[in-house]
Amino acid sequence: MPQPSTSPILLWFRKDLRLADNLALASAVDSGRPVVAVYIREPEDAGTGPLGAAQSWWLHHSLSALSAALSGVGSRLTLASGDAGVVLHRLIAQTAATAVYWNRRYDPAGIAIDSALKASLVAKDIEVRSFAGQLLHEPSRLKTKTGGPYRVYTPFWRAIEAAGDPHEPFDAPSKIAAPCSWSESETLETWKLLPTRPNWAQEFSGLWVPGEVGALARLNAFVDGALDGYKAGRDLPAKPATAMLSAHLAMGEIAPARVWHAVRGLTETVDAADSIHFRKELVWRDFCYHLLYHSPNLSSANWNPRFDTFAWRDDPDGFRRWTKGQTGYPIVDAGMRQLWRHGIMHNRVRMIAASFLIKHLLIDWRQGERWFRDTLVDADPASNSANWQWVAGSGADASPFFRIFNPLLQGEKFDPEGAYVRKFVPELEKLDATYIHRPFDAPESVLSAAGITLGSTYPRPIVDLGFGRDRALAAFKALPARG
Numbered sequence: 234m235p236q237p238s239t240s241p242i243l244l245w246f247r248k249d250l251r252l253a254d255n256l257a258l259a260s261a262v263d264s265g266r267p268v269v270a271v272y273i274r275e276p277e278d279a280g281t282g283p284l285g286a287a288q289s290w291w292l293h294h295s296l297s298a299l300s301a302a303l304s305g306v307g308s309r310l311t312l313a314s315g316d317a318g319v320v321l322h323r324l325i326a327q328t329a330a331t332a333v334y335w336n337r338r339y340d341p342a343g344i345a346i347d348s349a350l351k352a353s354l355v356a357k358d359i360e361v362r363s364f365a366g367q368l369l370h371e372p373s374r375l376k377t378k379t380g381g382p383y384r385v386y387t388p389f390w391r392a393i394e395a396a397g398d399p400h401e402p403f404d405a406p407s408k409i410a411a412p413c414s415w416s417e418s419e420t421l422e423t424w425k426l427l428p429t430r431p432n433w434a435q436e437f438s439g440l441w442v443p444g445e446v447g448a449l450a451r452l453n454a455f456v457d458g459a460l461d462g463y464k465a466g467r468d469l470p471a472k473p474a475t476a477m478l479s480a481h482l483a484m485g486e487i488a489p490a491r492v493w494h495a496v497r498g499l500t501e502t503v504d505a506a507d508s509i510h511f512r513k514e515l516v517w518r519d520f521c522y523h524l525l526y527h528s529p530n531l532s533s534a535n536w537n538p539r540f541d542t543f544a545w546r547d548d549p550d551g552f553r554r555w556t557k558g559q560t561g562y563p564i565v566d567a568g569m570r571q572l573w574r575h576g577i578m579h580n581r582v583r584m585i586a587a588s589f590l591i592k593h594l595l596i597d598w599r600q601g602e603r604w605f606r607d608t609l610v611d612a613d614p615a616s617n618s619a620n621w622q623w624v625a626g627s628g629a630d631a632s633p634f635f636r637i638f639n640p641l642l643q644g645e646k647f648d649p650e651g652a653y654v655r656k657f658v659p660e661l662e663k664l665d666a667t668y669i670h671r672p673f674d675a676p677e678s679v680l681s682a683a684g685i686t687l688g689s690t691y692p693r694p695i696v697d698l699g700f701g702r703d704r705a706l707a708a709f710k711a712l713p714a715r716g
Protein backbone atom coordinates (compact mmCIF):
# COMPACT_ATOMS: atom_id res chain seq x y z
CA MET A 234 0.00 0.00 0.00
CA PRO A 235 1.61 3.35 -1.00
CA GLN A 236 2.09 6.00 1.66
CA PRO A 237 -0.47 8.80 1.57
CA SER A 238 2.08 11.30 0.29
CA THR A 239 2.87 9.14 -2.75
CA SER A 240 -0.56 7.65 -3.29
CA PRO A 241 -2.39 8.75 -6.45
CA ILE A 242 -4.91 11.53 -6.72
CA LEU A 243 -8.01 10.85 -8.80
CA LEU A 244 -8.64 13.84 -11.01
CA TRP A 245 -12.25 13.80 -12.09
CA PHE A 246 -12.79 15.75 -15.35
CA ARG A 247 -16.28 17.08 -15.92
CA LYS A 248 -17.07 20.34 -17.74
CA ASP A 249 -13.41 21.32 -17.68
CA LEU A 250 -11.93 19.28 -20.53
CA ARG A 251 -8.61 21.12 -20.69
CA LEU A 252 -5.13 21.02 -19.21
CA ALA A 253 -4.36 24.77 -19.03
CA ASP A 254 -6.09 26.97 -16.44
CA ASN A 255 -7.36 23.87 -14.70
CA LEU A 256 -7.12 24.57 -10.97
CA ALA A 257 -7.87 21.01 -9.82
CA LEU A 258 -5.32 19.52 -12.22
CA ALA A 259 -2.67 22.12 -11.36
CA SER A 260 -3.08 21.47 -7.66
CA ALA A 261 -2.86 17.68 -8.16
CA VAL A 262 0.28 18.07 -10.28
CA ASP A 263 1.86 20.51 -7.81
CA SER A 264 1.49 17.93 -5.05
CA GLY A 265 4.04 15.78 -6.90
CA ARG A 266 1.79 12.74 -6.48
CA PRO A 267 0.71 10.46 -9.33
CA VAL A 268 -2.51 11.52 -11.00
CA VAL A 269 -5.20 9.23 -12.39
CA ALA A 270 -7.43 11.26 -14.71
CA VAL A 271 -10.96 10.01 -15.20
CA TYR A 272 -14.03 11.05 -17.14
CA ILE A 273 -17.28 9.44 -16.01
CA ARG A 274 -20.26 9.07 -18.28
CA GLU A 275 -22.97 9.50 -15.68
CA PRO A 276 -26.40 7.90 -16.22
CA GLU A 277 -28.94 10.13 -17.93
CA ASP A 278 -31.32 9.88 -15.01
CA ALA A 279 -28.64 11.19 -12.63
CA GLY A 280 -30.05 14.62 -13.46
CA THR A 281 -27.03 16.13 -15.18
CA GLY A 282 -28.15 14.98 -18.65
CA PRO A 283 -29.27 13.76 -21.00
CA LEU A 284 -26.64 15.16 -23.25
CA GLY A 285 -28.16 16.37 -26.51
CA ALA A 286 -27.27 14.63 -29.75
CA ALA A 287 -25.17 17.50 -31.14
CA GLN A 288 -23.24 17.86 -27.91
CA SER A 289 -22.66 14.10 -27.82
CA TRP A 290 -20.83 14.48 -31.13
CA TRP A 291 -18.80 17.26 -29.55
CA LEU A 292 -18.05 15.28 -26.40
CA HIS A 293 -16.66 12.37 -28.42
CA HIS A 294 -14.13 14.61 -30.14
CA SER A 295 -13.39 16.64 -27.04
CA LEU A 296 -12.57 13.54 -24.98
CA SER A 297 -10.46 12.23 -27.80
CA ALA A 298 -8.50 15.53 -27.81
CA LEU A 299 -8.16 15.50 -24.02
CA SER A 300 -6.92 11.93 -24.09
CA ALA A 301 -4.26 12.84 -26.68
CA ALA A 302 -3.21 15.90 -24.66
CA LEU A 303 -2.84 13.79 -21.51
CA SER A 304 -0.75 11.23 -23.41
CA GLY A 305 1.51 14.06 -24.50
CA VAL A 306 2.40 14.83 -20.87
CA GLY A 307 2.88 11.23 -19.76
CA SER A 308 -0.62 10.54 -18.54
CA ARG A 309 -3.83 8.84 -19.65
CA LEU A 310 -7.56 9.39 -19.57
CA THR A 311 -9.60 6.63 -17.97
CA LEU A 312 -13.15 6.44 -19.29
CA ALA A 313 -15.84 4.87 -17.14
CA SER A 314 -19.62 4.81 -17.18
CA GLY A 315 -22.05 4.57 -14.32
CA ASP A 316 -23.00 6.25 -11.11
CA ALA A 317 -20.15 8.61 -10.21
CA GLY A 318 -19.97 7.37 -6.60
CA VAL A 319 -19.76 3.72 -7.64
CA VAL A 320 -17.10 4.48 -10.26
CA LEU A 321 -14.96 6.62 -7.96
CA HIS A 322 -15.04 4.11 -5.11
CA ARG A 323 -14.09 1.34 -7.58
CA LEU A 324 -11.20 3.39 -8.97
CA ILE A 325 -10.01 4.19 -5.46
CA ALA A 326 -9.90 0.48 -4.71
CA GLN A 327 -8.10 -0.29 -7.99
CA THR A 328 -5.50 2.47 -7.84
CA ALA A 329 -5.05 2.92 -4.07
CA ALA A 330 -5.82 6.62 -4.52
CA THR A 331 -6.35 8.54 -1.30
CA ALA A 332 -7.68 11.77 -2.76
CA VAL A 333 -10.19 12.96 -5.34
CA TYR A 334 -9.93 16.44 -6.89
CA TRP A 335 -12.43 18.15 -9.17
CA ASN A 336 -13.50 21.54 -10.42
CA ARG A 337 -16.93 22.55 -9.21
CA ARG A 338 -20.02 22.42 -11.41
CA TYR A 339 -22.95 24.72 -10.80
CA ASP A 340 -26.04 23.00 -12.16
CA PRO A 341 -28.41 21.85 -9.39
CA ALA A 342 -28.18 18.12 -10.18
CA GLY A 343 -24.38 18.28 -10.35
CA ILE A 344 -24.19 20.12 -7.03
CA ALA A 345 -26.45 17.55 -5.36
CA ILE A 346 -24.38 14.62 -6.69
CA ASP A 347 -21.09 16.25 -5.68
CA SER A 348 -22.22 17.13 -2.16
CA ALA A 349 -23.42 13.58 -1.46
CA LEU A 350 -20.27 12.14 -2.99
CA LYS A 351 -18.00 14.34 -0.98
CA ALA A 352 -19.66 13.17 2.23
CA SER A 353 -19.37 9.50 1.25
CA LEU A 354 -15.70 9.85 0.26
CA VAL A 355 -14.73 11.81 3.33
CA ALA A 356 -16.46 9.16 5.46
CA LYS A 357 -13.96 6.68 3.99
CA ASP A 358 -11.01 8.92 4.80
CA ILE A 359 -10.56 10.03 1.20
CA GLU A 360 -9.40 13.60 0.84
CA VAL A 361 -11.75 15.60 -1.40
CA ARG A 362 -10.75 18.97 -2.81
CA SER A 363 -12.90 21.03 -5.13
CA PHE A 364 -11.84 24.14 -7.02
CA ALA A 365 -13.50 27.07 -8.78
CA GLY A 366 -14.94 25.75 -12.00
CA GLN A 367 -16.34 27.00 -15.26
CA LEU A 368 -17.26 30.60 -14.42
CA LEU A 369 -15.53 33.93 -14.00
CA HIS A 370 -16.66 34.12 -10.38
CA GLU A 371 -18.33 31.71 -7.98
CA PRO A 372 -22.12 32.27 -8.11
CA SER A 373 -22.38 31.93 -4.32
CA ARG A 374 -19.94 34.80 -3.80
CA LEU A 375 -21.96 37.46 -5.59
CA LYS A 376 -24.74 38.92 -3.49
CA THR A 377 -26.81 42.10 -3.58
CA LYS A 378 -26.48 44.65 -0.78
CA THR A 379 -29.34 42.92 1.04
CA GLY A 380 -27.57 39.58 0.74
CA GLY A 381 -29.87 38.05 -1.89
CA PRO A 382 -29.23 36.90 -5.45
CA TYR A 383 -29.19 39.32 -8.39
CA ARG A 384 -32.34 39.44 -10.51
CA VAL A 385 -31.23 42.17 -12.92
CA TYR A 386 -28.22 42.01 -15.23
CA THR A 387 -26.74 45.55 -14.96
CA PRO A 388 -26.10 45.48 -11.19
CA PHE A 389 -24.73 41.95 -11.64
CA TRP A 390 -22.25 43.26 -14.23
CA ARG A 391 -21.24 46.02 -11.83
CA ALA A 392 -20.72 43.45 -9.08
CA ILE A 393 -18.49 41.40 -11.41
CA GLU A 394 -16.47 44.49 -12.23
CA ALA A 395 -16.16 45.31 -8.54
CA ALA A 396 -15.11 41.72 -7.76
CA GLY A 397 -11.95 42.33 -9.80
CA ASP A 398 -10.37 40.25 -12.54
CA PRO A 399 -10.69 36.47 -12.38
CA HIS A 400 -7.51 34.44 -11.86
CA GLU A 401 -4.66 34.94 -14.34
CA PRO A 402 -4.37 32.27 -17.03
CA PHE A 403 -1.66 29.64 -16.57
CA ASP A 404 -0.17 26.99 -18.84
CA ALA A 405 -0.86 23.28 -18.99
CA PRO A 406 1.55 21.12 -16.96
CA SER A 407 4.49 19.82 -18.98
CA LYS A 408 4.51 16.48 -17.15
CA ILE A 409 2.00 14.58 -15.02
CA ALA A 410 3.31 11.88 -12.70
CA ALA A 411 1.98 8.43 -13.62
CA PRO A 412 0.69 5.86 -11.11
CA CYS A 413 2.41 2.43 -10.78
CA SER A 414 -0.40 0.86 -12.78
CA TRP A 415 -3.33 2.18 -14.77
CA SER A 416 -6.93 1.30 -14.17
CA GLU A 417 -8.94 -0.23 -17.00
CA SER A 418 -10.65 2.18 -19.32
CA GLU A 419 -13.71 1.85 -21.53
CA THR A 420 -13.31 3.01 -25.12
CA LEU A 421 -14.95 6.03 -26.69
CA GLU A 422 -16.21 3.92 -29.58
CA THR A 423 -18.33 1.79 -27.25
CA TRP A 424 -20.03 4.95 -25.98
CA LYS A 425 -21.53 5.48 -29.46
CA LEU A 426 -21.67 9.25 -29.17
CA LEU A 427 -21.44 9.83 -32.91
CA PRO A 428 -24.45 9.67 -35.22
CA THR A 429 -24.31 6.98 -37.88
CA ARG A 430 -27.45 6.49 -39.96
CA PRO A 431 -28.10 9.16 -40.98
CA ASN A 432 -24.95 11.07 -40.17
CA TRP A 433 -26.60 14.45 -39.68
CA ALA A 434 -23.36 15.86 -38.28
CA GLN A 435 -21.41 15.57 -41.53
CA GLU A 436 -20.89 19.34 -41.81
CA PHE A 437 -19.77 19.74 -38.18
CA SER A 438 -16.17 18.70 -38.70
CA GLY A 439 -15.62 21.36 -41.37
CA LEU A 440 -16.62 24.01 -38.86
CA TRP A 441 -15.55 22.83 -35.44
CA VAL A 442 -12.37 21.58 -33.79
CA PRO A 443 -13.53 20.36 -30.37
CA GLY A 444 -10.88 20.40 -27.65
CA GLU A 445 -8.50 22.80 -26.03
CA VAL A 446 -6.36 23.40 -29.12
CA GLY A 447 -9.42 24.30 -31.20
CA ALA A 448 -10.71 26.57 -28.43
CA LEU A 449 -7.43 28.48 -28.19
CA ALA A 450 -7.26 28.84 -31.96
CA ARG A 451 -10.78 30.34 -31.97
CA LEU A 452 -9.87 32.76 -29.20
CA ASN A 453 -6.69 33.89 -30.92
CA ALA A 454 -8.41 34.31 -34.27
CA PHE A 455 -11.16 36.37 -32.65
CA VAL A 456 -8.80 38.58 -30.67
CA ASP A 457 -6.70 39.23 -33.78
CA GLY A 458 -9.73 39.77 -35.99
CA ALA A 459 -13.43 40.20 -35.31
CA LEU A 460 -13.08 41.63 -31.81
CA ASP A 461 -12.30 44.92 -33.51
CA GLY A 462 -15.82 45.98 -34.50
CA TYR A 463 -17.57 43.38 -32.32
CA LYS A 464 -20.12 45.81 -30.91
CA ALA A 465 -21.48 46.76 -34.33
CA GLY A 466 -20.90 43.44 -36.07
CA ARG A 467 -22.22 40.99 -33.51
CA ASP A 468 -25.83 41.45 -34.60
CA LEU A 469 -25.24 40.64 -38.27
CA PRO A 470 -25.64 36.90 -38.82
CA ALA A 471 -24.02 36.90 -42.27
CA LYS A 472 -20.79 38.28 -40.80
CA PRO A 473 -18.26 36.15 -38.91
CA ALA A 474 -18.16 38.81 -36.20
CA THR A 475 -18.48 36.84 -32.97
CA ALA A 476 -16.06 34.62 -31.07
CA MET A 477 -17.73 31.23 -31.74
CA LEU A 478 -16.48 30.14 -28.34
CA SER A 479 -19.72 29.06 -26.66
CA ALA A 480 -19.40 25.33 -27.41
CA HIS A 481 -15.80 25.31 -26.15
CA LEU A 482 -16.88 27.15 -23.01
CA ALA A 483 -19.81 24.78 -22.49
CA MET A 484 -17.39 21.82 -22.27
CA GLY A 485 -14.79 23.78 -20.34
CA GLU A 486 -12.16 23.45 -23.06
CA ILE A 487 -11.19 27.01 -22.36
CA ALA A 488 -11.49 28.92 -19.11
CA PRO A 489 -13.65 32.05 -19.22
CA ALA A 490 -10.89 33.70 -17.19
CA ARG A 491 -8.49 33.21 -20.11
CA VAL A 492 -11.01 34.70 -22.52
CA TRP A 493 -11.57 37.64 -20.18
CA HIS A 494 -7.86 38.41 -19.84
CA ALA A 495 -7.16 38.00 -23.57
CA VAL A 496 -9.66 40.74 -24.31
CA ARG A 497 -9.22 42.95 -21.30
CA GLY A 498 -5.54 43.58 -21.93
CA LEU A 499 -6.04 44.94 -25.45
CA THR A 500 -6.61 48.55 -24.58
CA GLU A 501 -4.34 49.93 -27.31
CA THR A 502 -5.24 47.80 -30.31
CA VAL A 503 -8.98 47.41 -29.77
CA ASP A 504 -11.67 50.01 -29.21
CA ALA A 505 -12.69 50.01 -25.53
CA ALA A 506 -16.35 49.82 -26.56
CA ASP A 507 -15.73 46.51 -28.35
CA SER A 508 -13.74 45.06 -25.49
CA ILE A 509 -16.30 46.06 -22.87
CA HIS A 510 -19.23 44.90 -24.94
CA PHE A 511 -17.65 41.51 -25.46
CA ARG A 512 -16.88 41.09 -21.77
CA LYS A 513 -20.45 42.07 -20.98
CA GLU A 514 -21.66 39.23 -23.19
CA LEU A 515 -19.30 36.84 -21.44
CA VAL A 516 -20.74 37.99 -18.13
CA TRP A 517 -24.25 37.08 -19.36
CA ARG A 518 -23.02 33.52 -19.13
CA ASP A 519 -22.14 33.98 -15.46
CA PHE A 520 -25.47 35.74 -14.92
CA CYS A 521 -27.34 32.73 -16.38
CA TYR A 522 -25.47 30.44 -13.98
CA HIS A 523 -26.22 32.81 -11.12
CA LEU A 524 -29.93 32.47 -11.98
CA LEU A 525 -29.72 28.68 -12.28
CA TYR A 526 -27.79 28.40 -9.03
CA HIS A 527 -30.50 30.29 -7.19
CA SER A 528 -33.48 28.89 -9.20
CA PRO A 529 -32.65 25.21 -9.72
CA ASN A 530 -35.80 24.57 -11.80
CA LEU A 531 -34.92 27.18 -14.39
CA SER A 532 -35.25 24.75 -17.32
CA SER A 533 -38.65 23.43 -16.29
CA ALA A 534 -40.45 26.15 -14.34
CA ASN A 535 -41.21 29.78 -15.13
CA TRP A 536 -38.77 31.95 -13.23
CA ASN A 537 -41.67 34.39 -12.89
CA PRO A 538 -44.66 32.34 -11.65
CA ARG A 539 -46.98 34.88 -13.19
CA PHE A 540 -46.61 32.84 -16.40
CA ASP A 541 -47.76 29.59 -14.78
CA THR A 542 -51.31 29.94 -16.13
CA PHE A 543 -50.27 31.06 -19.62
CA ALA A 544 -52.48 29.52 -22.34
CA TRP A 545 -49.83 27.78 -24.48
CA ARG A 546 -51.11 26.07 -27.63
CA ASP A 547 -50.63 22.43 -28.44
CA ASP A 548 -49.47 22.61 -32.06
CA PRO A 549 -47.35 19.60 -33.08
CA ASP A 550 -47.46 20.53 -36.76
CA GLY A 551 -46.35 24.13 -36.12
CA PHE A 552 -43.58 22.89 -33.86
CA ARG A 553 -42.40 20.34 -36.43
CA ARG A 554 -42.31 22.96 -39.18
CA TRP A 555 -40.38 25.30 -36.92
CA THR A 556 -37.78 22.60 -36.17
CA LYS A 557 -37.41 21.82 -39.87
CA GLY A 558 -37.03 25.45 -40.96
CA GLN A 559 -40.29 25.34 -42.94
CA THR A 560 -42.25 28.24 -41.42
CA GLY A 561 -42.32 30.39 -44.57
CA TYR A 562 -40.39 33.17 -42.78
CA PRO A 563 -36.89 33.08 -44.31
CA ILE A 564 -34.89 34.43 -41.35
CA VAL A 565 -36.50 31.92 -38.97
CA ASP A 566 -36.03 29.08 -41.44
CA ALA A 567 -32.40 30.02 -42.10
CA GLY A 568 -31.70 29.98 -38.35
CA MET A 569 -33.36 26.63 -37.77
CA ARG A 570 -31.49 25.11 -40.71
CA GLN A 571 -28.18 26.57 -39.55
CA LEU A 572 -28.88 24.91 -36.20
CA TRP A 573 -29.49 21.53 -37.84
CA ARG A 574 -26.55 21.69 -40.23
CA HIS A 575 -23.93 23.37 -38.04
CA GLY A 576 -25.14 22.75 -34.47
CA ILE A 577 -25.16 26.49 -33.83
CA MET A 578 -27.34 29.51 -34.50
CA HIS A 579 -26.37 33.15 -34.49
CA ASN A 580 -27.50 34.91 -31.30
CA ARG A 581 -29.69 37.50 -33.04
CA VAL A 582 -31.42 34.74 -35.00
CA ARG A 583 -31.85 32.63 -31.84
CA MET A 584 -33.86 35.51 -30.42
CA ILE A 585 -35.95 35.85 -33.60
CA ALA A 586 -36.59 32.10 -33.94
CA ALA A 587 -37.41 31.70 -30.24
CA SER A 588 -39.72 34.70 -30.28
CA PHE A 589 -41.52 33.32 -33.35
CA LEU A 590 -42.14 29.97 -31.63
CA ILE A 591 -43.25 31.47 -28.34
CA LYS A 592 -45.21 34.45 -29.54
CA HIS A 593 -46.43 33.93 -33.10
CA LEU A 594 -47.07 30.21 -32.63
CA LEU A 595 -47.81 30.46 -28.89
CA ILE A 596 -45.87 27.26 -28.20
CA ASP A 597 -44.46 26.74 -24.71
CA TRP A 598 -40.85 27.96 -24.43
CA ARG A 599 -39.92 24.62 -22.79
CA GLN A 600 -40.49 22.81 -26.11
CA GLY A 601 -38.09 25.16 -27.84
CA GLU A 602 -35.57 24.88 -25.02
CA ARG A 603 -35.57 21.07 -25.36
CA TRP A 604 -35.09 21.23 -29.13
CA PHE A 605 -32.16 23.62 -28.74
CA ARG A 606 -30.69 21.40 -26.03
CA ASP A 607 -30.69 18.47 -28.41
CA THR A 608 -29.37 20.30 -31.47
CA LEU A 609 -26.92 22.93 -30.19
CA VAL A 610 -23.26 22.07 -29.80
CA ASP A 611 -23.12 24.81 -27.15
CA ALA A 612 -26.21 23.58 -25.24
CA ASP A 613 -25.79 24.78 -21.71
CA PRO A 614 -28.21 24.18 -18.83
CA ALA A 615 -27.95 27.77 -17.62
CA SER A 616 -27.61 29.81 -20.82
CA ASN A 617 -30.26 27.90 -22.72
CA SER A 618 -32.96 28.03 -20.04
CA ALA A 619 -32.25 31.61 -19.00
CA ASN A 620 -32.29 32.87 -22.60
CA TRP A 621 -35.48 31.01 -23.52
CA GLN A 622 -37.13 32.48 -20.46
CA TRP A 623 -35.71 35.89 -21.33
CA VAL A 624 -37.37 35.76 -24.76
CA ALA A 625 -40.62 34.38 -23.28
CA GLY A 626 -40.80 37.25 -20.80
CA SER A 627 -41.01 34.77 -17.90
CA GLY A 628 -37.32 35.11 -17.01
CA ALA A 629 -35.13 37.41 -14.96
CA ASP A 630 -34.58 40.90 -16.39
CA ALA A 631 -36.56 39.61 -19.35
CA SER A 632 -37.65 41.30 -22.51
CA PRO A 633 -41.28 42.34 -21.84
CA PHE A 634 -43.77 39.89 -23.36
CA PHE A 635 -45.39 42.59 -25.50
CA ARG A 636 -42.07 43.17 -27.31
CA ILE A 637 -42.68 40.80 -30.21
CA PHE A 638 -39.96 40.50 -32.82
CA ASN A 639 -41.26 40.91 -36.35
CA PRO A 640 -39.21 38.41 -38.40
CA LEU A 641 -39.54 40.49 -41.59
CA LEU A 642 -38.27 43.71 -40.03
CA GLN A 643 -35.58 41.87 -38.07
CA GLY A 644 -34.42 40.12 -41.24
CA GLU A 645 -34.35 43.34 -43.23
CA LYS A 646 -32.47 45.17 -40.50
CA PHE A 647 -29.87 42.58 -39.62
CA ASP A 648 -29.51 40.67 -42.90
CA PRO A 649 -30.22 43.49 -45.36
CA GLU A 650 -28.78 41.79 -48.43
CA GLY A 651 -30.20 38.42 -47.46
CA ALA A 652 -26.76 36.75 -47.50
CA TYR A 653 -27.52 34.72 -44.37
CA VAL A 654 -30.87 33.57 -45.73
CA ARG A 655 -29.37 32.63 -49.09
CA LYS A 656 -26.70 30.52 -47.37
CA PHE A 657 -29.14 28.38 -45.40
CA VAL A 658 -32.29 28.55 -47.55
CA PRO A 659 -30.82 27.86 -50.98
CA GLU A 660 -34.23 27.60 -52.66
CA LEU A 661 -34.50 31.40 -52.20
CA GLU A 662 -30.98 32.06 -53.48
CA LYS A 663 -32.05 33.85 -56.66
CA LEU A 664 -34.54 36.18 -55.01
CA ASP A 665 -33.31 39.78 -54.82
CA ALA A 666 -32.88 41.68 -51.57
CA THR A 667 -36.28 43.42 -51.86
CA TYR A 668 -38.16 40.16 -51.37
CA ILE A 669 -35.64 37.85 -49.75
CA HIS A 670 -37.31 38.24 -46.34
CA ARG A 671 -40.86 38.33 -47.70
CA PRO A 672 -41.15 36.02 -50.72
CA PHE A 673 -44.96 35.92 -50.23
CA ASP A 674 -45.09 39.64 -51.19
CA ALA A 675 -43.15 39.13 -54.42
CA PRO A 676 -45.03 39.34 -57.74
CA GLU A 677 -45.50 36.03 -59.52
CA SER A 678 -43.08 37.10 -62.28
CA VAL A 679 -40.31 37.74 -59.72
CA LEU A 680 -40.92 34.38 -58.06
CA SER A 681 -40.91 32.46 -61.28
CA ALA A 682 -37.74 34.23 -62.48
CA ALA A 683 -36.12 33.05 -59.21
CA GLY A 684 -37.42 29.50 -59.71
CA ILE A 685 -39.74 29.66 -56.70
CA THR A 686 -43.25 28.24 -56.43
CA LEU A 687 -44.72 29.14 -53.06
CA GLY A 688 -46.31 26.20 -51.33
CA SER A 689 -44.14 23.86 -53.39
CA THR A 690 -40.45 24.83 -53.51
CA TYR A 691 -40.75 27.06 -50.42
CA PRO A 692 -43.63 27.13 -47.90
CA ARG A 693 -46.20 29.85 -47.55
CA PRO A 694 -46.18 31.45 -44.05
CA ILE A 695 -47.63 29.06 -41.47
CA VAL A 696 -49.18 31.93 -39.52
CA ASP A 697 -50.13 35.51 -40.37
CA LEU A 698 -47.86 37.80 -38.36
CA GLY A 699 -50.59 40.28 -37.38
CA PHE A 700 -52.94 37.49 -36.33
CA GLY A 701 -50.18 35.73 -34.34
CA ARG A 702 -49.18 38.93 -32.62
CA ASP A 703 -52.74 39.83 -31.56
CA ARG A 704 -53.35 36.30 -30.30
CA ALA A 705 -50.16 36.42 -28.22
CA LEU A 706 -50.99 39.80 -26.74
CA ALA A 707 -54.50 38.61 -25.82
CA ALA A 708 -53.06 35.52 -24.07
CA PHE A 709 -50.58 37.70 -22.20
CA LYS A 710 -53.26 40.18 -21.12
CA ALA A 711 -55.30 37.30 -19.67
CA LEU A 712 -52.51 36.56 -17.15
CA PRO A 713 -52.96 37.62 -13.53
CA ALA A 714 -51.14 40.88 -12.74
CA ARG A 715 -48.80 39.03 -10.38
CA GLY A 716 -47.88 35.39 -9.89
Ligand SMILES: Cc1cc2nc3c(=O)[nH]c(=O)nc-3n(C[C@H](O)[C@H](O)[C@H](O)COP(=O)(O)OP(=O)(O)OC[C@H]3O[C@@H](n4cnc5c(N)ncnc54)[C@H](O)[C@@H]3O)c2cc1C
Nearest residue numbers: 475476477478479514515518580583611612613616617620
Ligand atom coordinates in the same frame (compact mmCIF):
# COMPACT_ATOMS: atom_id res chain seq x y z
C1 LIG B 1 -33.06 31.23 -27.14
C2 LIG B 1 -31.57 31.28 -26.86
C3 LIG B 1 -30.91 30.13 -26.43
C4 LIG B 1 -29.54 30.16 -26.14
N1 LIG B 1 -28.91 29.01 -25.72
C5 LIG B 1 -27.59 29.04 -25.42
C6 LIG B 1 -26.92 27.86 -24.97
O1 LIG B 1 -27.51 26.78 -24.81
N2 LIG B 1 -25.58 27.94 -24.72
C7 LIG B 1 -24.89 29.12 -24.86
O2 LIG B 1 -23.67 29.13 -24.62
N3 LIG B 1 -25.51 30.24 -25.25
C8 LIG B 1 -26.83 30.25 -25.54
N4 LIG B 1 -27.44 31.40 -25.97
C9 LIG B 1 -26.68 32.67 -25.96
C10 LIG B 1 -25.95 33.05 -27.25
O3 LIG B 1 -26.80 32.93 -28.35
C11 LIG B 1 -24.68 32.25 -27.50
O4 LIG B 1 -23.89 32.20 -26.33
C12 LIG B 1 -23.84 32.88 -28.61
O5 LIG B 1 -24.61 32.93 -29.80
C13 LIG B 1 -22.60 32.08 -28.83
O6 LIG B 1 -21.86 32.58 -29.93
P1 LIG B 1 -20.42 33.23 -29.70
O7 LIG B 1 -19.56 32.36 -28.86
O8 LIG B 1 -19.92 33.57 -31.06
O9 LIG B 1 -20.84 34.53 -28.89
P2 LIG B 1 -20.13 35.93 -28.65
O10 LIG B 1 -21.06 37.00 -29.09
O11 LIG B 1 -18.77 35.97 -29.21
O12 LIG B 1 -20.09 36.01 -27.06
C14 LIG B 1 -18.99 35.48 -26.30
C15 LIG B 1 -19.49 34.55 -25.24
O13 LIG B 1 -20.36 35.23 -24.34
C16 LIG B 1 -21.38 34.34 -23.89
N5 LIG B 1 -22.69 34.85 -24.28
C17 LIG B 1 -22.97 35.70 -25.30
N6 LIG B 1 -24.30 35.99 -25.31
C18 LIG B 1 -24.84 35.30 -24.28
C19 LIG B 1 -26.17 35.18 -23.76
N7 LIG B 1 -27.22 35.83 -24.30
N8 LIG B 1 -26.37 34.37 -22.71
C20 LIG B 1 -25.35 33.71 -22.13
N9 LIG B 1 -24.08 33.80 -22.57
C21 LIG B 1 -23.84 34.58 -23.63
C22 LIG B 1 -21.13 33.00 -24.57
O14 LIG B 1 -20.39 32.18 -23.69
C23 LIG B 1 -20.30 33.39 -25.78
O15 LIG B 1 -19.48 32.36 -26.23
C24 LIG B 1 -28.82 31.38 -26.27
C25 LIG B 1 -29.49 32.53 -26.72
C26 LIG B 1 -30.84 32.48 -27.01
C27 LIG B 1 -31.54 33.73 -27.47
